[in-house]
Amino acid sequence: MPRYPETEAVRIQTPRTGEKEHATPLFLTSSFVYDSAEDMVAAFADESLKLNIYSRFSNPTVDEFVQKVCVLEGAEDGIATATGMAAIFSTFMTFLSKGDHILSASAVFGSTHAILTKYLPKWGIQHTYFSMTDPGSIEGLIRPETKMLYLETPSNPGLDIIDIAYLAGICRARGVLLVVDNCFATPVVQRPIPLGADIVIHSATKFMDGQGRVLGGVVVGRKELIEPLYLFVRNTGPSMSPFNAWVLSKSLETLYIRMERHAASALRIATVLDEHPAITRVRYPFLSSHPAYEVAIRQMKNGGGIVTCELKGGIEAGKRFLNRLQMLSITNNLGDSRSIAAHPASTTHSKLTEEERLAVGITHGLIRISVGLEHPEDILADILQALAVP
Ligand SMILES: *Cc1c(COP(=O)(O)O)cnc(C)c1O
Numbered sequence: 001m002p003r004y005p006e007t008e009a010v011r012i013q014t015p016r017t018g019e020k021e022h023a024t025p026l027f028l029t030s031s032f033v034y035d036s037a038e039d040m041v042a043a044f045a046d047e048s049l050k051l052n053i054y055s056r057f058s059n060p061t062v063d064e065f066v067q068k069v070c071v072l073e074g075a076e077d078g079i080a081t082a083t084g085m086a087a088i089f090s091t092f093m094t095f096l097s098k099g100d101h102i103l104s105a106s107a108v109f110g111s112t113h114a115i116l117t118k119y120l121p122k123w124g125i126q127h128t129y130f131s132m133t134d135p136g137s138i139e140g141l142i143r144p145e146t147k148m149l150y151l152e153t154p155s156n157p158g159l160d161i162i163d164i165a166y167l168a169g170i171c172r173a174r175g176v177l178l179v180v181d182n183c184f185a186t187p188v189v190q191r192p193i194p195l196g197a198d199i200v201i202h203s204a205t206k207f208m209d210g211q212g213r214v215l216g217g218v219v220v221g222r223k224e225l226i227e228p229l230y231l232f233v234r235n236t237g238p239s240m241s242p243f244n245a246w247v248l249s250k251s252l253e254t255l256y257i258r259m260e261r262h263a264a265s266a267l268r269i270a271t272v273l274d275e276h277p278a279i280t281r282v283r284y285p286f287l288s289s290h291p292a293y294e295v296a297i298r299q300m301k302n303g304g305g306i307v308t309c310e311l312k313g314g315i316e317a318g319k320r321f322l323n324r325l326q327m328l329s330i331t332n333n334l335g336d337s338r339s340i341a342a343h344p345a346s347t348t349h350s351k352l353t354e355e356e357r358l359a360v361g362i363t364h365g366l367i368r369i370s371v372g373l374e375h376p377e378d379i380l381a382d383i384l385q386a387l388a389v390p
Contacts, residue, residue, distance in 0.1 A: 005187070006256040008071040013249075014060040026246040027061045030054065047234070048227060055242060057234045062245040066218060068252045069202070072187035074194045075220035079230050080245060084183060084203020085111050086238035087217030091201060092148075094232045095177060095225075098124035101143050105132050105151035107158050107360040109181070109203075110348060112150075132160035133291065139170050146174070152181040153190075154296075156334075157344050157368040158361030159283045159308055161292035164299055168196025177225075183207070183335075188259040190300045199225060206335030207305065209251050210258050214244040258337075258373065262305030265376035269369065270307045272380055278317075278387045280365070281310040306334060307369045311387075314364035318343040321367060324386035327378065328369070339372035339379045 003011075013024045032052040034040040043051045050058045066078040081087040092115060096102060104116055106129035116127045130138045132155055142149075149171050153162045164180060171178040179199045180192040186207045192200050202208060204216035217240070219229055233239055263286075270284035282289070285296035286303030296303065311317040321341070322330050328341045332348065342348065344362045352362070371379060 005072045005074075009068050009252045009255060012064060012068050012071065014064045024064060024246065024249055025061070027055075027059055027242050029059075029242070047231065050230065056237055056239045059242045059245070061242040061249065062240050065204075065216075065240070065245040065249040065252070066220075068249060069187070069204075069208075069218050070220050072191075072252070072255070073182075073200050073220045074187075074191050075200065075222075077223045077226035078218055078220035079226055079233055080204075080240035081217035081219070081233060081238045082240055082244075083215045083238075084109075084181075084201070084205055084217040085115075087201045087203070087219045088112055088181070089115055090229060090232050090236075090238055091179060091199060091219055092120065092125075093236075094229045096120070096123075096125045096147055099145060100125050100147040101145045102127045102148045102150055103138070103141055103146050103176070104129055104149075105155060105160075105162070106130065107132050107155040107160050108150070108152055109156055109183075112181070132158075132162050135162055135166060138167065139174075142170075142174050142176060146176055148177045148179055150179045150181075152184065154184045154285055154304060154306070156184060157306075157308055157342075157366065159184075159285060159290075159306060160361065161285055161290070161296050161300075163292075163295045164190075164192050164195040164197055171198070172196065184306060185300060185304055186255060186259055188256050189263070189302055189304050193221070195299060198222065204248050206333070207259065207262070208255065208335075209248055210255070210335060210337060211251065212333050212336040212338065214247045216240055216244045216248050259305065260302070261373055262335075262371055263302035265373075265379060266305050266307050266369075266371040267303055268376045269371055269380050269383065270303070273307070273309050273383070276384075276387060278312055278389065279309045280312055283308045305371045307371060309367050309369070310363055311365035311367060315343075315346055318365055318367060319346055321386050325382055326385070327374070327382040328386075334368070334370035336370060337373040339374055339382075340370040341383075342368045342370075344368060 070078045178197045180197045181201045183203045199221040202218045274282040284307045328339045
């Protein structure tokens with residue numbers, strides 16, 4: 001009988017060892033032994049069997065984590081990587097060749113932007129940016145050599161949202177791979193593969209771990225797409241460590257309940273901030289004021305755990321807000337059990353020109369709040385006291 005994905009996220013585990021342990025074992029081993037020379041020959045004979053040979057190729061603890069993500073995303077197969085960026089870079093390197101073109105949302109993670117602009121051109125791979133707020137323009141940007149459409153929805157940090165099923169229709173008709181970075185939503189909130197995406201990527205570092213402990217990445221999709229990715233990771237080495245996989249696999253057991261709490265608290269905070277006189281604009285996918293609210297409620301189960309707001313008073317107001325916080329952490333991560341506030345214009349995106357920042361929606365007063373698992377009223381109280389005019 002098929003079970004719910006949230007049940008599988010709790011119950012999937014590598015076969016028990018002879019010790020009959022209940023919790024999932026951690027296979028901290030770099031290699032695996034053979035009973036005979038013949039067994040060793042057989043293990044190497046067919047790469048597609050993914051037999052346990054060496055933990056750069058595969059490892060039972062890493063496989064368990066990947067299997068869980070596949071069930072959660074509704075995907076056939078997957079591969080784990082050391083970080084989210086390793087997942088993104090491996091995907092680009094596997095599917096793009098010299099002369100190919102990638103069409104990417106302009107609002108993508110900073111390091112993804114760096115891969116597109118600084119590294120891919122070295123191998124003769126060109127990119128064009130499209131605007132998340134102008135989906136009607138995308139089809140016209142597809143060229144004969146366009147191989148991939150790449151995006152994040154909701155995007156970081158602007159929380160722009162785009163209709164995945166609509167883009168999947170265009171990509172299918174034009175023979176373009178649709179790749180979605182689903183890091184902000186997680187599969188609890190949004191499942192791009194059933195909506196028609198070919199490949200889904202995660203930085204498992206964020207909500208998947210959810211407690212700010214380990215780095216990780218994962219890519220899932222159809223078997224025939226994961227096969228060349230597996231060989232790329234196996235041969236070039238950005239593999240996930242078994243220890244990180246063990247931490248992440250345990251974390252997936254609580255992903256459903258965590259995301260529900262993150263989202264309920266985020267909606268409560270967004271609703272209150274929406275009325276606050278020190279704030280000019282609040283953005284949250286499940287606020288009806290979100291420009292793509294109709295798309296958000298169709299393709300997302302809840303609004304997720306990130307809220308952004310625009311402070312009156314620009315850069316100085318942003319810095320003052322961070323300095324007045326008593327509980328929320330000022331740190332570069334997100335998707336943690338601890339609530340976090342960030343001011344992109346003075347920190348993560350300070351190297352961009354003002355024009356570049358504004359083009360991706362990072363205004364001077366933009367604050368990004370990653371709503372944690374503390375009591376929502378405590379999170380709200382800290383934000384409100386930090387906003388109060390002295
Ligand atoms: C953090 C992040 C990444 C990069 O992941 P790492 O695990 O830090 O390498 C990629 N995409 C998004 C949307 C992210 O938030």
